[in-house]
Amino acid sequence: MIRLERFTVMNFENAMRGARNPMNSWARSDSFYDDNGNFVFGPNDLDLAKRLAHAGSDHRKYLRMVFVSVDITAPLYWWKEYDTYKVATVANSTSTMHKIASKPFSLDDFSCDHMTSATLEFMKTVVERLESLRLSYLETKSKDTWYDMIQLLPSSYNQMRTCTFNYETLINIYRARKNHKLEEWHTFCDWIQTLPYAQELITFDPSN
Numbered sequence: 001m002i003r004l005e006r007f008t009v010m011n012f013e014n015a016m017r018g019a020r021n022p023m024n025s026w027a028r029s030d031s032f033y034d035d036n037g038n039f040v041f042g043p044n045d046l047d048l049a050k051r052l053a054h055a056g057s058d059h060r061k062y063l064r065m066v067f068v069s070v071d072i073t074a075p076l077y078w079w080k081e082y083d084t085y086k087v088a089t090v091a092n093s094t095s096t097m098h099k100i101a102s103k104p105f106s107l108d109d110f111s112c113d114h115m116t117s118a119t120l121e122f123m124k125t126v127v128e129r130l131e132s133l134r135l136s137y138l139e140t141k142s143k144d145t146w147y148d149m150i151q152l153l154p155s156s157y158n159q160m161r162t163c164t165f166n167y168e169t170l171i172n173i174y175r176a177r178k179n180h181k182l183e184e185w186h187t188f189c190d191w192i193q194t195l196p197y198a199q200e201l202i203t204f205d206p207s208n
Contacts, residue, residue, distance in 0.1 A: 001111035001158065002078060002184040004191045007070035012039040012196075015065035019052060041197065053201045063167040063201060071162050075111040077155040078184045089169060093161040100149055101138055105131040110156040114183070126154060170195070170202050 013031065020026050030042025041049060052060045074082075105127050112120055130149060137145040165173075174192050177185040193203055 001113050002072065002074040002187050004188070005071045005073070007068060007191075007195075009196050010067045010069070011065055012041075015062040016041075016045050016049065018065060019048060019062035039196070046197075046200065049197070050200050050204075054204065054206070057168065060168065063171070064169075066167040066201075067164060068166065068170065068195065069162065069164045071160060073158055073160040074184055075156045075158055076153075078182065079159060079161070080155070081182070081185075085165070085169060085173060089163065089165045091161040091163045093159055096150070096153070096157070096159065100153070101134045101146070105134060109158055110154060111158055112156065123154075123156075126152070167202055174203055175206075 016029065016031060017026065020029060025048075028044045028048075031045045032040055032042065034040050049062070053063060107124060107127055110123065110127070112123055115123060130152060133145055133149045133152070136142070137149065170192055174189050178189045180186070192198055195202065
């Protein structure tokens with residue numbers, strides 16, 4: 001399970017101004033903002049943006065200036081793979097260490113969507129044990145009980161992080177993960193496809 005919510009794409013205007021710096025071609029810029037405040041590429045700017053994007057990472061430096069912010073809720077096993085992308089990414093997460101006992105455990109706190117029925121039944125007993133430990137910890141503040149919760153917590157536990165990255169990073173993620181075994185990566189890549197000008201600037205076939 002993965003949810004991507006409350007996303008914003010920023011800085012197209014400044015990025016394109018920077019893309020025109022090498023040739024001093026600012027007068028050819030023809031992009032604008034529509035009535036809803038959305039950035040719209042003009043034909044000249046879009047042609048340049050696409051040519052630079054297709055020319056390779058060295059030429060599309062401007063895409064490192066196009067920023068995306070999004071709230072992602074996903075299981076710990078997915079975050080472990082996401083954390084391989086350390087360059088040009090920032091994330092603030094909800095704190096498992098500090099807040100694990102702040103609310104009751106329930107099955108909804110975990111990604112169980114692909115569990116078989118037998119495993120799901122066992123998972124319910126794990127959740128019950130975690131909740132029992134949580135209640136005991138609230139009463140005793142025992143560090144041993146706290147460690148029991150932390151070390152028993154399954155990797156299917158869902159955590160929310162507010163993440164930022166840029167379009168260049170999304171190109172790398174999309175190409176590396178679009179055929180991944182985990183369904184969460186397919187959902188993430190489907191979301192990438194919905195971003196402004198994703199087809200032209202992110203998900204294009206580099207061989208064309």
